[in-house]
Amino acid sequence: MSRPLFYDSVTACDECDSLHRIPPLKSGERFKCARCGHVLINVHAYVKGRIFSAGCSSLFMLVFALIFPFLGFSSNGAERSITLFTVVSVLINQDYLLLSAVISLALFVFPVAYLLAVVLLVWSFRHRYIRRSIMRYLIRWVIAIQPWLMVDVFLVGILVALVKMDSLADIELGLSFWAFCAYVLLLLKTVSLVDRRWLWNQIEGQGPDYLLIERTDSDVFESAQQHGLIGCHFCGATLHHSARHCSRCGHSIHSRRPHSLTGTIAFLIASVIMFVPANVFPIMQTTFLGGSEPSTIMGGVLLLWSLESYPVALVIFMASVVIPLVKILSLSWLCWQCYYPTERKTLQKIRLYRITELVGRWSMIDIFVVAVLTGLVQMGELMSILPGPAVLSFMSVIILTMLAAMTFDPRLLWDSNRDSVSTPRQEKKE
């Protein structure tokens, strides 16, 4: 016997396109897609207060991280102390403008813009001083820059740089270093509390509720596409297929991301091309007692291995060689799967996609190591470190593979797999 299930607002899963009606959630509850397990909405307990306090504290910690000495360096009687600004200013003075721009964006500009936007948003949810159009703009900004926050990767980069320098010089951790650690942890906490759908619900309500969907209780997952609907990737609203822009957030909407596979394949080809110079040319140039010695990514790994710094050698090898290669291979395989699906379960493919998306930015570690060492080790002929020509090509490999993963539309994997319509439906709420 069939009976209609959905009469009010529905949402389509961002990763598999199956339709869900999200019931009113209490604080501390979240709602997962029953088909692919993707968390559709997460309503944290006391979320506004927690976001506000974590966001403000993170900004305060950044101010402390900028005004005190960050790292101290002494070798053969020569001493040097740097602030976080020095890392950027040395790169600018040495004409590495693009690298300094990427470091400034990833460390200061994006995180500060993100933190200010979320703090302003949760504050205005309560007081309503800001116009709704500005709040919409702020939410868009928050969603767009979140994948490009890399302060945690930078912190690991600093730790790797410190271990690398351990045998050559004495390193002293300044007050700002500890403030920077607190800034990173508080920023990560803020990011973990912010939920896209929750943000939009705060200013626009639960989404358009004019959609009347007659769904039958037939134990199958039905996609938005099968109902002639489109799930907005940006805010989670569900709209009629004739719509071109989301009536809730204003973003352009598509049932499937246009040219998703061609875009992903183009980014992958570009990243494979850039992978060659990234590994052939030196990534770092070390001057020691007048002699200059360039080192490639693999050269650096082998040197660390020969110096018995096994954990650091492994971290650099994994981040700089294994992760980019595995990412390129798995995304190529996923694109292939969209054209010629194998019997393998779609859920396994989706898990591979999620891992690929999650680990990609960690390849930036080596770039940050080079940037920190360049800022720190500037003793002229005695000892100095400069970025090599491979820095830009390696950075473009990482950015291109991140863009490839972002362009890929995971819903295509479900479309290409015939087993996806026969899975039993079971809604989970935690």
Ligand SMILES: [Zn+2]
């Ligand atoms: Zn799903």
Ligand SMILES: [Zn+2]
């Ligand atoms: Zn929308």
